[in-house]
Amino acid sequence: MITIAEVEHVALLSRLDLSDEEKRMYAEQLGAILEYAGMLDELDTGNIPPTAHVLPLNNVFREDREGEHLPLEKAMQNAPDREGNFFKVPRIV
């Protein structure tokens, strides 16, 4: 079980505005899922390296040369709000 305070902390980190009902539901469900995930502690992984990625690929480089990029108008086409060539957002400070 995780507490409502923990749910609120994670919701803030996740930038989610949850209702009281959602907070109660996620506290219960996340608690159950994390308890289930606790089964991983049965395994001794002291000497096991982590696998973040399965392909033996490192640092993929390409030549540094001029190319075509997404035109500005296309990059802006889905903007919910804009002013000129800027994405417009509410005041930050």
Added chain:
Amino acid sequence: MELVYMTAHELHRMLSAREISAEELCRAALDRIEKLDGRLGAFITVTGDLALDQARAVDRRIASGEEIPPLAGIPVAVKDVICTEGIPTTCGSRILSGFVPPYSATVIEKILARGMVMVGKTNMDEFAMGSSTENSGFFPASNPWDTDRVPGGSSGGSAVAVAAGQAVVALGSDTGGSIRQPASMCGVVGMKPTYGAVSRYGLVAYASSLDQIGPISRDVADCALVLNAISGHDPLDSTSAPGDRPDYTGFLNREIKGIKIGVPGEYMGEGIDPGVREVIGGALKVLSSLGAEIEEVSLPHSKYAIPAYYLIATAEASSNLARYDGVSYGYRVEDPKDVVDMYSRTRSRGFGTEVKRRIMLGTYALSAGYYDAYYLKALKVRTLIKQDFDRAFEKFDVLICPASPTTAFRKGEKMDDPLQMYLSDITTISVNLAGIPGISVPAGFSGGLPVGMQIMGRPFAEGTLLQVAHAFERSTDHHKKFPEL
């Protein structure tokens, strides 16, 4: 047989011989969508006019005497998580309603360059998070074999479209079983290629180290044709595997005498429906009669795959989905007080329950104090799961198990219990963690519902999977049974 239930390789012959036109074929698929989709809910967007234009272009090529490539004129449905320039791409989410991508995914460029005819974008669990297509932000999809049941997920719409003859083939994406499990439940063929075999450029990310695009089709030969079309190195995807890919159709029509098949005991016992087990047992007898050598094998860390997956995938998702903030595209709430209010309320209203649940879980697993205990631990267990497969493939050419522990379940049955829903991916999920290829092929029926057999192989051994799958298909007729609609 009805045009809509023919396969791409049969239709290619008919198109080339001018027995049918690409326009007729396209209209047959569009009529089928029109007639059935109110009940099936397979499509979020139907691209009828565009499809007819593409079909007529193929007809002009045929009329001019050109020899068309194998998939030209073939109707294809595309999961709505793959970007299509100028055509709405929603990922099954309200947060992307109205979003029109300014570019196309590499797989879209590839299928269009081959003259394929895109009939629409298919329904899915929101951001590919789910196993039943009930988490779609718009409407659930229904299984064509029994419309009170789910089609599986998350690529449920793509599997339904192929099973119901609304498209001849489809593209899906698979992060934990999202191609193979719905293919199994809808009685069609579905493959998750090796991680890196197919470009992810333009595939909207869920869990980047696990996501892979793959084909859904009505038979194994069509699967090989679509894989030929979409696989290959792509400089636009830094995780794309370098090197050439073989012609996958070269693996069809081969014998399987002497092929060594391992059957993981962990995927044939507890948690697997007895009816499913019986069908897979029967399928193994068919393979044995074809000369395959079958033995039991153990993948001892199998039971840890679900918890490891749900920590890794959600951690990656919590990071990937941070981009939906209402700033540069997608939904934004009205009258935000300030920027944090805009982010929080936009995301809370735009995302559905399961997506929020996974963002929360992933954020928790990555947060200070829990990173080592959950996320890092899961990455280490991922190594153990991968090593299980490495050891098994020292002895066996392929491994076989059910592609889903049950047949299609009833709508609503697992919606209130996320853990039960997660367990419906128990036989597919470890394949994504290990990065290996897996295919589900129709293996029979239990209680009138399709059962899929999953064949898993070494990295980049898609050819071997197709060889075994095709040998099985040539000896059976499950792929020639269609739902009554």
